[in-house]
Amino acid sequence: MMKTRHLLLIFVPAIIVSGIAFFVRYLQYEPLYPEVSLEEPEKKEFQIPLFPKDPVIGDKRAAVTVVAFEDFGCQGCKIQHDIFEELFEEYPGRIKLVWKGLPITRFPYQSRQVHVYGYCANEQEKFTEFEKLALVNNYDLSLEVLQTMIEQIEINQKKFDECLVSPDAEVFIQKNETLAKALDIQSVPTFFINNKQVEAPSTKEGWVTLLGLRDQLNLQ
Numbered sequence: 001m002m003k004t005r006h007l008l009l010i011f012v013p014a015i016i017v018s019g020i021a022f023f024v025r026y027l028q029y030e031p032l033y034p035e036v037s038l039e040e041p042e043k044k045e046f047q048i049p050l051f052p053k054d055p056v057i058g059d060k061r062a063a064v065t066v067v068a069f070e071d072f073g074c075q076g077c078k079i080q081h082d083i084f085e086e087l088f089e090e091y092p093g094r095i096k097l098v099w100k101g102l103p104i105t106r107f108p109y110q111s112r113q114v115h116v117y118g119y120c121a122n123e124q125e126k127f128t129e130f131e132k133l134a135l136v137n138n139y140d141l142s143l144e145v146l147q148t149m150i151e152q153i154e155i156n157q158k159k160f161d162e163c164l165v166s167p168d169a170e171v172f173i174q175k176n177e178t179l180a181k182a183l184d185i186q187s188v189p190t191f192f193i194n195n196k197q198v199e200a201p202s203t204k205e206g207w208v209t210l211l212g213l214r215d216q217l218n219l220q
Contacts, residue, residue, distance in 0.1 A: 046195055047195055048067055048179070048183070048192055048195050049179065050067070050098055051172070051175060051176075053119070053122065053172050054098050054099065054100060055098075055099040055118070055122045055127040055128075055131070056096055056097070056098055056099070057084070057088070057096065057097040057099060057127075057128055057131070058084075058088050058095050058096040058097055059092070059093040059094070059095070059096055060096055061093070061096075062093055062094050062095050062096040063094065064094055064095045064096070064193075064211050064212075064213070065095075065096055065097075065098060065193075066095065066096070066097045066098070066191055066192070066193055066211075067097075067098045067100065067191065067192040067193075068080070068097055068098065068099055068100065068189055068190070068191050068192075069100045069101075069102050069176070069180055069185055069188055069189065069190040069191075070099060070100070070101065070102065070188050070189045071101065071102050071103060071104050071105055071111055071115075071188045071189075072101070072103075072105070072111050072114040072115065072118065072131070072134040072135060072138060072141060073103075073104075073105025073109070073111040073114065073138050073141055074104075074105065074138070074188050074189065075138065076188070076189055077135065077138075077188060077189045078135040078136075078138055079202075080189050080191075080200060081131070081132070081135050083201075083203070083204050083207060084097060084207075086204050087204060087207055087208070087211075087213070091208075091213050094213060095211065095213070099127070099131070100176045100179070100180070101115045101118060101119075101173065101176055102176060102177065102180050102185070102188055103115045103173065104188060105141075108139070108140070109140065109141040109142055111141055112173070113141075113143065113146065114134055114141045114146060115169070115173050116164060116169040116170070116173070117130065117134075117146050117149075117150065117164070118130055118131065118134065119163070119168070119169040119172055119173070120160050120163035120164055120169060121150070121153065121155065121160075123159070123160075123163050124155055124156060124159065124160065126153050126154075126155055129153050130149065130150075130153060133149040133152060133153075134146075134149065137149065183197075193210070193211070198210065
């Protein structure tokens, strides 16, 4: 009887300790193959970021949005500008173009300063007027010509001059350059519709078809 009691005094604490250890290990247990949900995670569609300072040409409420990477010194951009002017006139309120500047022209004049002027013109909601003048004079974007263009626009010269010396324009230009690099843009003009790059039609009718503008009219 004494031996049995002695054995119990030895084994009972051991069993209790083992039980506690097992319980702790149970709480710490992590399965090697955790349960995986059979539902696929939702794939988020890539969205080209539109910045608050991006110039918008056309009706800002228009359903059709075209994102354009362009340069003031680019002749192809001038051709597309003329086409879109016709589209805005013939299909008012149906298209808006979000303009993203890429200063890539190096000859005969570097176009970076023109983009600074364009940014500052946009600060006073004069981008459309400035863009038209800049593209008309894209063969000569010297500082003298730029200043002449500004004088032809009704603008607050003091605010404009303050904008020119501010770092804001350069910061904004660099944001679009970084975005263009991420999108692997190789040339201008480059256009995106519904976040997908498209080959730019060379005619107005081509754009009408691509944007489905005639179909929209028929639905009304």
